[in-house]
Amino acid sequence: MINLYTGIAPARDLLLTHRLCEKLNGKSFLHINSTREGGGVSEILQRMIPLLKGLGIDARWEVITGDRKFFDITKKIHNGLQGNPEDITEDMWKYHYEINVANAKRLDFNADAVLIHDPQPAPLVEFRKNGIWMWRCHIDVSNPTPGIWDGIKKYVKNYDNSVFSVAKFSRTLPIDEVFIPPSIDPLSEKNRELTEHEIQDVMNGFSIPVDKPIILQVSRFDRFKDPVGVITAYRMVKKYSDCRLILAGSPATDDPEGELVLNEVKEAAGNDPDIHILLLPVFSDKKINALQRAATVVLQKSLKEGFGLTVSEAMWKEKPVIGGAVGGIPLQIVNGVTGFLVYSIDGAAFRIRQFLNNPDMAVRMGQKAKEYVKNNFLITRQIRDYLAVWYAMENRGKGVIEL
Ligand code: UDP
Numbered sequence: 141m142i143n144l145y146t147g148i149a150p151a152r153d154l155l156l157t158h159r160l161c162e163k164l165n166g167k168s169f170l171h172i173n174s175t176r177e178g179g180g181v182s183e184i185l186q187r188m189i190p191l192l193k194g195l196g197i198d199a200r201w202e203v204i205t206g207d208r209k210f211f212d213i214t215k216k217i218h219n220g221l222q223g224n225p226e227d228i229t230e231d232m233w234k235y236h237y238e239i240n241v242a243n244a245k246r247l248d249f250n251a252d253a254v255l256i257h258d259p260q261p262a263p264l265v266e267f268r269k270n271g272i273w274m275w276r277c278h279i280d281v282s283n284p285t286p287g288i289w290d291g292i293k294k295y296v297k298n299y300d301n302s303v304f305s306v307a308k309f310s311r312t313l314p315i316d317e318v319f320i321p322p323s324i325d326p327l328s329e330k331n332r333e334l335t336e337h338e339i340q341d342v343m344n345g346f347s348i349p350v351d352k353p354i355i356l357q358v359s360r361f362d363r364f365k366d367p368v369g370v371i372t373a374y375r376m377v378k379k380y381s382d383c384r385l386i387l388a389g390s391p392a393t394d395d396p397e398g399e400l401v402l403n404e405v406k407e408a409a410g411n412d413p414d415i416h417i418l419l420l421p422v423f424s425d426k427k428i429n430a431l432q433r434a435a436t437v438v439l440q441k442s443l444k445e446g447f448g449l450t451v452s453e454a455m456w457k458e459k460p461v462i463g464g465a466v467g468g469i470p471l472q473i474v475n476g477v478t479g480f481l482v483y484s485i486d487g488a489a490f491r492i493r494q495f496l497n498n499p500d501m502a503v504r505m506g507q508k509a510k511e512y513v514k515n516n517f518l519i520t521r522q523i524r525d526y527l528a529v530w531y532a533m534e535n536r537g538k539g540v541i542e543l
Pocket residue numbers: 180330358359360388389390420422424425428446447448449450451453
């Protein structure tokens with residue numbers, strides 16, 4: 141199955157992955173997170189588990205279960221770890237632990253390597269058996285609300301090591317820390333090649349003519365994604381160059397402000413027929429793919445961001461991307477080379493105009509953008525990294541690890 145990536149992903153990643161799998165052949169690798177669908181973690185696991193199996197690794201994916209109360213608590217912990225002021229009471233921490241105890245009784249932890257994703261199932265480490273236990277943190281915990289990190293750290297320190305997406309999202313720990321950025325799958329429905337006909341079909345479905353340049357932002361209607369700022373930037377550009385703006389996304393279901401933000405966006409758009417606000421259902425991968433491919437310029441003008449995978453998704457499609465210089469976006473956009481980083485609405489408008497006025501530059505940057513994603517942000521690289529960390533942990537203490 142991984143051979144499907146030959147010619148798409150870098151040969152060195154595939155080669156190294158095969159070598160690692162010869163060493164780890166038949167060993168078991170258990171992933172545990174808190175949801176089977178929805179969100180980037182489950183999206184990548186859905187693709188990664190079959191690939192690992194195809195490589196001869198006995199990969200397994202388990203999901204912890206809990207009630208509404210548990211997920212309300214873990215949402216608060218999640219927000220608190222990312223700096224929102226939250227109050228997690230002793231009772232809440234106790235409940236978080238108890239639900240993990242119940243899951244530990246149900247789940248089979250027998251594996252050579254166990255990767256626990258995010259804070260929800262972090263306490264499972266208390267019930268570890270054999271194998272190497274690693275904690276994978278997908279969120280930015282560099283600036284948490286005081287006290288909340290301590291509630292998680294007491295579990296994290298009992299793992300063999302920790303994995304963060306980027307160094308700046310991490311915190312000092314008494315265990316090893318490694319950095320593995322997230323990735324996109326070039327063969328998934330969201331990123332696979334589409335024919336012109338498929339793209340046109342989707343645009344027709346939305347009744348959006350492709351008669352003028354399209355500026356696109358795909359993101360949840362969340363203030364941190366600055367959709368109103370995007371509209372203001374578009375208006376500044378529109379004075380000089382005719383274009384359309386598409387804002388595509390679903391209201392953030394776990395965010396009570398989602399509806400409010402959507403109304404603000406609609407109000408800011410007024411009755412401009414060239415602004416298209418698309419409310420997408422949760423699984424709209426092919427539609428997102430087509431929109432990204434139909435776009436002339438892609439924006440991700442976030443004010444606060446996790447890794448911001450929409451950036452790599454658009455870059456993979458050879459689009460010139462303009463991103464806010466926050467979170468993981470500067471890791472994906474090399475400013476002036478694979479796209480532009482901006483710090484303001486004025487800056488975004490300026491860069492959009494630059495792309496619209498210099499189509500050749502947009503094409504060149506788009507090509508470099510794809511190359512950059514190919515080398516750094518494909519699923520094959522992430523699989524390689526996970527296997528390498530596991531293999532290195534198995535050989536801990538050896539001066540030289542042979543492969
Ligand atoms: N996405 C989606 N539907 C939407 C908006 C976004 O499927 O309405 C996808 C988008 O293509 C990307 C992911 O959700 O794969 C968003 O990830 P990102 O890291 O950019 O931002 P987050 O939403 O996690 O803050």
